[in-house]
Amino acid sequence: MFAKKLLTWYQEFGRKLPWRGIDNPYHIWLSEIILQQTRIEQGRSYYEHFVKEYPTVIDLARASEEKVLKSWQGLGYYSRARNLHAAAQYVADQLDGHFPDTYEGILALKGVGKYTAAAIASFAYRLPYPVIDGNVYRLVSRLYGIYTPIGTDQAYNEFERLLLNLIDKERPDLFNQAIMDFGSIYCKPTGCDCENCIFCQECVAFRDGKVELLPVRSQKIAIKERFFYYIDIRWDDCLLVQQRQAGDIWQGLYELPLYETERPIEPSRMESEIMQVLQNWLGAPPAALELGPEMKHQLTHRTIKAQFLTAKYDSKPPKIPEKMRVTRPNEIKSLPISRLIDRYLSKL
Ligand code: SF4
Known part of the structure; x- marks a missing residue:
């Protein structure tokens, strides 16, 4: 019936x-x-x-x-x-x-x-x-x-x-x-x-x-926050990207160089901390560091709180870490990227 x-x-x-x-x-x-x-x-x-x-x-x-x-x-x-x-x-x-x-x-x-x-x-x-x-x-x-x-x-x-x-x-x-x-x-x-x-x-x-x-749901899994600092590193007509590795979200996708922290960085300490990160990665600080947009991205069990920054170099930095790759602004769109990075690029 x-x-x-x-x-x-x-x-x-x-x-x-x-x-x-x-x-x-x-x-x-x-x-x-x-x-x-x-x-x-x-x-x-x-x-x-x-x-x-x-x-x-x-x-x-x-x-x-x-x-x-x-x-x-x-x-x-x-x-x-x-x-x-x-x-x-x-x-x-x-x-x-x-x-x-x-x-x-x-x-x-x-x-x-x-x-x-x-x-x-x-x-x-x-x-x-x-x-x-x-x-x-x-x-x-x-x-x-x-x-x-x-x-x-x-x-x-x-x-x-x-x-x-x-x-x-x-x-x-x-x-x-x-x-x-x-x-x-x-x-x-x-x-x-x-x-x-x-x-x-x-x-x-x-x-x-x-x-x-109804229906009765089993207990919800707690949602965890993650704090991402994406640094848009540029010189001439170049920028840096890196590919996400296995064992984490977005495996295989490309993104801007990422600095992740356990807790949000205090606004007053942001510039000095990111400058230090760039010094360690690239062997030199940028000529200018600018704060970009802040974006939230919701995944099933994670909330990503992302802060974008732009680091401008006058020329190619002294060293490029192995995990990073030099690309051009018009090339990054042809790479597989997360929706978060896509949203950022669309805002530029
Ligand atoms: S609960 Fe669903 S199945 Fe039951 S009467 Fe309402 S619409 Fe129909």
Whole structure:
């Protein structure tokens, strides 16, 4: 009954999206990775760009990581792009370019979790694996009055068992798309129109007046602050950039030379401290040091507080650290850079 009602609703109100109604597993995979932590409106243009730029998994595998990161620029969570690239290389080299066609095979790809594996398996191959994302947790927890905190293995298993009974075995692709759409369009985090919902007769949370209390979330991870001092070092028509290394955010992206501190630098000490940093890096202080904009950048578990400064040298500094690279203002835009650096450059 649930599946029938849901599919009837979907036929009329479901979203029409470029990655729906197709069975190319590679394109479906692209869309799913792009849409993780990304709004549909934003993800759509990236999906179209990737399909055009890398029409097959082999094209993606053969592109350089730098090019893939550049294509990804602005989407955030760059590990998704690196995993996408690594998984494409695995498919191209180890699987002869054949995208896996079982749930387990898809799940074995780098960067693919249970949700994504279920989505690809059901959309591309009509395998009856239920997708469980935030929208599904919300809808199902309210409908059935489930108070298990989501985001845990226990919750995942409990919701999966229930959904395996509900899923339409003939059209798991449509069922999965419908349940996600209904959750996001209708059963919203706040302010859903329960009176007119097709499930209001059966919905436990609506009956009990507990809609806003569900789903129960497991404890939030504390957000940590980081203090970045980006120094825009320039002489003639040159500036310095460096590439971020493994084991931290934005791996592989380029940025201005960065000085990070545990705590914010006192304004009265800023000039002398940065001058000393530049002396250590480049073997000489700049002719002029200017304070630039201050910018905040929010990541899931981090708040980056960035202060930009400009250091002007009359000529090339005596030494350039190995990790830094000399570039030109018009070249930096062609490198993969974080949104924070992009925002700064756009302000100039
Ligand atoms: S009645 Fe309200 S809470 Fe229940 S499923 Fe419908 S929209 Fe969601």
